[in-house]
Amino acid sequence: MVKAILFDLDGTLADTDPLHLLAWREVLRPYGLTVDPAFYRERISGRLNPEIVRDLLGLEGEEAESLIAAKEARFRELAQGLKPLPGLPEFLERIREKGLSWGVVTNAPKENAHHVLKALGLKPPLLILAEEVGRGKPDPLPYRVALERLGVAPEEALAFEDSPSGVRSAVGAGIPTYALLTGHGVEALLEAGAKGVFRDFREALSLL
Template identity: 65%
Template sequence: MRALLFDLDGTLADTDRLHERAWLESLRPYGIEGDHAFYQEHISGGLNPEIAARLLPHLPEAERAALVEAKEQRFRELAQGLEGLPGLPELWRWAGERELARGLVTNAPRRNVEFLLRALSLEFDLVVLAEELPTGKPDPLPYRAALERLGLAPAEALAFEDSPSGVRSAVGAGIPTVGLTTGHDPRGLEEAGAFLLIRDFSDGRLWERLEELFGGGSSD
């Protein structure tokens, strides 16, 4: 194992509830009265242009793009003061001590990525943005790109994801994947291929598995 690869939203920080609120507020003027179940089924884990095109196919592309930008601006307003999930600083330090590469693989737009990484005070060795690739999650391409850029085989990485879409992407690239149960039904994460489910990075089951993989894993 030579690298840890992370999703962003719902994985490094509990942002799903903020994205849900921003999306539902933004869609309401267009006659879409969504709820949590609607968000989970039609929005969570997707790429913004694809979400907008699927939900509002009758709108001109420029208007959909403006809606997406307004939604993301609202998200950043809601995310002021955001903190990382419990245990993240300990895992970050632990990975650094073992000289593991840390990569970010996300469907999030660049402005959100830059905003959240500043808020969380995190720097990655590699950032892969799905919006800069031909296709995003759940396609395996973003994770395959990360492996290629790091020069790693799939078995040399461990991925962390919070959505079935993200888990399918990582598992499709052959990477062992841990599912975080921050916002999705654990059964969906398991069915997508996550080999371990945890509530956050302080979960003892994660540290037991890290100890098996590396020896000496500890959240203390």
């Protein structure tokens, strides 16, 4: 029996990936990198910022932090007037009606997470930030912490993700996981362990 629903944030509650892509494109252009959708999907999506800049540019320390800060500030400038993914308000209402617990589990930096949630008008009862638990997705730790705080077993939860990295994190914690097709292909998401894929939450309502 399902007792809790856990959501990723970016690309899951709202289709923010195009804005992240644009922000990364702007800050990486001076380094000679071209960020197109395929590059974003393969090298950036679902990863923690320090890993991204270390992998792409070999940067660490203050220079890395400065680049990340510039990218995230640009993202917040772009992320105005965000809209929830279609069907999300109805899905959250169904959660409320059934008395289920819910929360958000994200690799997003704290300031970004609060910015996006505020823009969407959402106040999740539980917010798990990878940077605060010590390890980010695809490591299962963020989801394990969420389960522990909600007091539910993995099989009593459902997770919704949009990237192979996120799916691997939730599945690694033992949670049945579904994926949204906002940025990645069906095959990659199923290979990562997703039980099924949906275009948006209108299609997912049948799960509750």
